[in-house]
Amino acid sequence: MLESEVEVITDDNAVVLACGGNPEAFSYLYEKNVTRIYNYIYYRIGSASDAEDITSRVFYRAFGHINSYVDKGVPFSAWLYRIAHNLIANWHRDNLRRKEVPLEDHLDLPHKADQPERMLEKNQEMALLLKAIRRISADRQQLILLKYLEDLSNAEIAQIMGRSEGAIKSLYHRALIALREEMDEIGYKSE
Amino acid sequence: MESRMNELNNKGMFGLEEKLSSMLKPVMPDPVFMNHLKTKLAKTPAVLLENSKRRVGLMVIGAGLFAGALTVWILGRLKKK
Numbered sequence: 192m193l194e195s196e197v198e199v200i201t202d203d204n205a206v207v208l209a210c211g212g213n214p215e216a217f218s219y220l221y222e223k224n225v226t227r228i229y230n231y232i233y234y235r236i237g238s239a240s241d242a243e244d245i246t247s248r249v250f251y252r253a254f255g256h257i258n259s260y261v262d263k264g265v266p267f268s269a270w271l272y273r274i275a276h277n278l279i280a281n282w283h284r285d286n287l288r289r290k291e292v293p294l295e296d297h298l299d300l301p302h303k304a305d306q307p308e309r310m311l312e313k314n315q316e317m318a319l320l321l322k323a324i325r326r327i328s329a330d331r332q333q334l335i336l337l338k339y340l341e342d343l344s345n346a347e348i349a350q351i352m353g354r355s356e357g358a359i360k361s362l363y364h365r366a367l368i369a370l371r372e373e374m375d376e377i378g379y380k381s382e
Numbered sequence: 383m384e385s386r387m388n389e390l391n392n393k394g395m396f397g398l399e400e401k402l403s404s405m406l407k408p409v410m411p412d413p414v415f416m417n418h419l420k421t422k423l424a425k426t427p428a429v430l431l432e433n434s435k436r437r438v439g440l441m442v443i444g445a446g447l448f449a450g451a452l453t454v455w456i457l458g459r460l461k462k463k
């Protein structure tokens with residue numbers, strides 16, 4: 192193939208090309224989204240190995256169904272988040288016996304530059320915060336994680352979650368209240 | 383009194399938002415995992431059949447029923463003789 196015939200993959204054409212069966216375009220979309228999808232899954236379930244497993248399944252599923260993807264004007268990541276959301280629900284259903292994720296699972300989280308005592312304190316605090324987050328409903332968790340991990344606006348979150356911006360504002364407020372209640376319930380002191 | 387309660391409530395929510403903002407930081411997935419998955423995806427044929435636990439289960443049940451029916455049929459034939 193002539194070099195001039197090779198279409199340059201950009202944010203604008205990657206989805207269309209991937210839907211048309213272009214593997215490079217799918218790789219491009221993979222590179223763009225893998226970290227955010229992994230983060231979302233990781234914070235929802237708290238296990239790095241399971242997060243890798245589910246991330247793999249998200250992309251395999253997306254790859255397997257890319258031909259039937261319909262561009263509705265929302266970001267491609269919204270579709271991936273929806274797949275991840277469903278697979279996480281399945282994971283929770285299959286792991287009902289493992290309701291509590293051990294706190295030690297989170298001891299490899301950030302704050303590595305701090306003093307050991309402070310680091311331990313921060314990690315314990317983080318573990319409790321994550322425990323509280325995982326006790327609120329799935330859609331509230333999704334909203335909190337999209338807002339703080341991805342730093343997305345309400346409008347962008349609305350697109351991903353398929354709701355209106357007003358509904359997201361309202362859900363966000365309820366999510367914070369629910370989170371505060373869960374934190375009180377597990378004895379987390381945020382101040 | 384109510385406005386004071388609301389003020390305290392808002393302060394608490396603001397504190398919670400600050401806490402979430404400072405503690406929820408993106409983590410980097412293992413680069414080995416990312417590259418491995420990318421390579422595997424690139425090698426996967428476009429049409430992918432996912433393994434379904436339900437399908438496997440149905441196949442096992444089907445095989446069991448077939449084996450049972452076959453045994454009954456063979457035993458029936460042996461009795462006739």
